Amino acid sequence: xxxxxxAEQACFEAGIKFGSxxxxxxxxxxxxxxxxxxxxxxxxxxxxQPHCESVTVEIHDDRVRAAIEHExxxxxxxxxxxxxQMRIEYEGVTVRTAMEMADGYPLMSIVGxxxxxx
Amino acid sequence: xxxxxxAEQACFEAGIKFGSxxxxxxxxxxxxxxxxxxxxxxxxxxxxQPHCESVTVEIHDDRVRAAIEHExxxxxxxxxxxxxQMRIEYEGVTVRTAMEMADGYPLMSIVGxxxxxx
Amino acid sequence: xxxxxxAEQACFEAGIKFGSxxxxxxxxxxxxxxxxxxxxxxxxxxxxQPHCESVTVEIHDDRVRAAIEHExxxxxxxxxxxxxQMRIEYEGVTVRTAMEMADGYPLMSIVGxxxxxx
Amino acid sequence: xxxxxxAEQACFEAGIKFGSxxxxxxxxxxxxxxxxxxxxxxxxxxxxQPHCESVTVEIHDDRVRAAIEHExxxxxxxxxxxxxQMRIEYEGVTVRTAMEMADGYPLMSIVGxxxxxx
Numbered sequence: 278x279x280x281x282x283x284a285e286q287a288c289f290e291a292g293i294k295f296g297s298x299x300x301x302x303x304x305x306x307x308x309x310x311x312x313x314x315x316x317x318x319x320x321x322x323x324x325x326q327p328h329c330e331s332v333t334v335e336i337h338d339d340r341v342r343a344a345i346e347h348e349x350x351x352x353x354x355x356x357x358x359x360x361x362q363m364r365i366e367y368e369g370v371t372v373r374t375a376m377e378m379a380d381g382y383p384l385m386s387i388v389g390x391x392x393x394x395x
Numbered sequence: 396x397x398x399x400x401x402a403e404q405a406c407f408e409a410g411i412k413f414g415s416x417x418x419x420x421x422x423x424x425x426x427x428x429x430x431x432x433x434x435x436x437x438x439x440x441x442x443x444q445p446h447c448e449s450v451t452v453e454i455h456d457d458r459v460r461a462a463i464e465h466e467x468x469x470x471x472x473x474x475x476x477x478x479x480q481m482r483i484e485y486e487g488v489t490v491r492t493a494m495e496m497a498d499g500y501p502l503m504s505i506v507g508x509x510x511x512x513x
Numbered sequence: 514x515x516x517x518x519x520a521e522q523a524c525f526e527a528g529i530k531f532g533s534x535x536x537x538x539x540x541x542x543x544x545x546x547x548x549x550x551x552x553x554x555x556x557x558x559x560x561x562q563p564h565c566e567s568v569t570v571e572i573h574d575d576r577v578r579a580a581i582e583h584e585x586x587x588x589x590x591x592x593x594x595x596x597x598q599m600r601i602e603y604e605g606v607t608v609r610t611a612m613e614m615a616d617g618y619p620l621m622s623i624v625g626x627x628x629x630x631x
Numbered sequence: 632x633x634x635x636x637x638a639e640q641a642c643f644e645a646g647i648k649f650g651s652x653x654x655x656x657x658x659x660x661x662x663x664x665x666x667x668x669x670x671x672x673x674x675x676x677x678x679x680q681p682h683c684e685s686v687t688v689e690i691h692d693d694r695v696r697a698a699i700e701h702e703x704x705x706x707x708x709x710x711x712x713x714x715x716q717m718r719i720e721y722e723g724v725t726v727r728t729a730m731e732m733a734d735g736y737p738l739m740s741i742v743g744x745x746x747x748x749x
Contacts, residue, residue, distance in 0.1 A: 278727065278743025285642040288635060289728070289741055292646020297424070301654040303589065304539035305419055311439035318436030321429035325469035346618050351443035353539065353591070373632065374643070382582050387643050389632025396609065396625025399524060406521040407610070407623050410528020419536040421658035421707065464736055471657065471709070491514065492525070500700055505525050507514025537659055542651070547675035554672030557665035561705035587679035 284390055287367035290328045291374045294363055295385045298323045298332070299356065299376075307358070308351040312336040315354070323363070331364040356383025369393035402508055405485035408446045409492045412481055413503045416441045416450070417474065417494075425476070426469040430454040433472070441481070449482040474501025487511035520626055523603035526564045527610045530599055531621045534559045534568070535592065535612075543594070544587040548572040551590070559599070567600040592619025605629035638744055641721035644682045645728045648717055649739045652677045652686070653710065653730075661712070662705040666690040669708070677717070685718040710737025723747035 281289065302319050320332040336359045344352040352358075361376040373388040399407065420437050438450040454477045462470040470476075479494040491506040517525065538555050556568040572595045580588040588594075597612040609624040635643065656673050674686040690713045698706040706712075715730040727742040 278745050281642060281741040281744050282638075284636075285639050285744060286741065288639040288643040289646040289726075292643040292648075293650040293739060294646075296647040296650025296652075297654045298650075299654075300540055300651045301423055304536055305436075306415070306440045306443040308443045311436070311443055314432070314436040314439045318423075318429070318432040321432045322424045325424040325426045325429055327467075349445075349618065355589070372643075382585065385647060387635040387640060390635050390639060391632050396627050399623045399626050400520075402518075403521050403524040403626060404623065406517060406525040407528040407608075410525040410530075411532040411621060412528075414529040414532025414534075415536045416532075417536075418533045418658055422654055467736065473707070490525075500703065503529060505517045505522065508517050508521060509514050533660070541655055541672075542676045542679040544679045547672070547679055550668070550672040550675045554659075554665070554668040557668045558660045561660040561662045561665055563703075585681075 283368040284370045284372075284392060287328070287365055287370040287372045288387060288390070290367055291363065291365040291372040291387065292385075294323050294326055294329050294332070294365065295361070295374060295376065297326065298334075298361065299385075303354055303356070305354040306351045307336065307341055307354045308345065309338045309341055311351075312338055312341060328365050328367045329363065330366045331362075333362045335360045357381075362388075401486040402488045402490075402510060405446070405483055405488040405490045406505060406508070408485055409481065409483040409490040409505065410503075412441050412444055412447050412450070412483065413479070413492060413494065415444065416452075416479065417503075421472055421474070423472040424469045425454065425459055425472045426463070427456045427459055429469075430456055430459060434477075446483050446485045447481065448484045451480045453478045475499075480506075519604040520606045520608075520628060523564070523601055523606040523608045524623060524626070526603055527599065527601040527608040527623065528621075530559050530562055530565050530568070530601065531597070531610060531612065533562065534570075534597065535621075539590055539592070541590040542587045543572065543577055543590045544581070545574045545577055547587075548574055548577060552595075564601050564603045565599065566602045567598075569598045571596045593617075598624075637722040638724045638726075638746060641682070641719055641724040641726045642741060642744070644721055645717065645719040645726040645741065646739075648677050648680055648683050648686070648719065649715070649728060649730065651680065652688075652715065653739075657708055657710070659708045660705045661690065661695055661708045662699070663692045663695055665705075666692055666695060670713075682719050682721045683717065684720045685716075687716045689714045711735075716742075
């Protein structure tokens, strides 16, 4: 077993933030009236975590509206309602990650890794 | 077994909101920089739920600061860091509830029940 | 504003347990291989809470299977996948509650209230 | 920006699982009577996630007992009450991770990375 490289450690940190964001906030009651405050709270909460330089969360009002059942005024937050981007910095390595819909399913992925000196 | 009265149903609804708020958001990373956005998102999220007329959440910056461990810049949200008040309306019954510290432990309680005609 | 009756307080306690159970565990990764352990952990966790005498959780394997997307081996727990029953006791009052599907949507409700002397 | 290596992707997946486990289950009511069922449900839930070969969770009964406040019979799950180990496999790379107490604070870390051919 090797110790992780700085870039591997940076990717581990990036994954922690994504799992945290998703499982902390999935299930939150959401309506078109509360998307802006939830986006902001999610971003600011996860930006508190170490090595997390930037988080943007976009909850799509039109998808929220479509998900609301006929007898209710709200739905529960799931990955299919939002896009998320993050930037993680660790020992000079930058990792960019995103959660976006792929084949009808929200996929968390690494957009790119920027190593020192590149 | 009896069917519940309107006031009993109102109190049940009030309890659901409190349990929801607490277990949805407990554990969220929080620092003095993110208290305002988290307060607002919590209130607006739970106000989406049926019969929930008003939610106020106050996260105490001084308690957050005191809870932050020496090597970190944030802590996790727990009941001891905040006060919450809610107003529930159901079929003319108003229930007011609060979560506040009692003997060092956060206690969810009914502040009062106002019945129609009172 | 009146103080709550014992039955109203019992219904408030019942609501807290339901909101707690739902928002603690909604979003948990679940497959037909992990339904039994999740049911048991949910019931035992919520039975720890005060005045909560009994919790039964049934996660329907067939609904879990139907909810699993084609490219995955699991889904996330939502109210539509399970039935829940609880019994709350407070100062001699018994409240029975249930979450079941109604019109395609999971509804938390009071099944009945049993008062002392009944 | 480079595409991630297989080992970097494996570390990202490992991080997702850790963030998921922590933020899904932190805050769960727990007592010495419910530690075993919670350990098992946590491990089986996260093992559902892709590339997650093995999860072990140990909740320390003595720490749970010590955390229980005088007037209660339970506490809420936090990182300081448990040890977690995971093994992630991705395209022939094995990543081992652990959460253990370090300086009084629960730390998620990569124990080692095993590359193909090693």
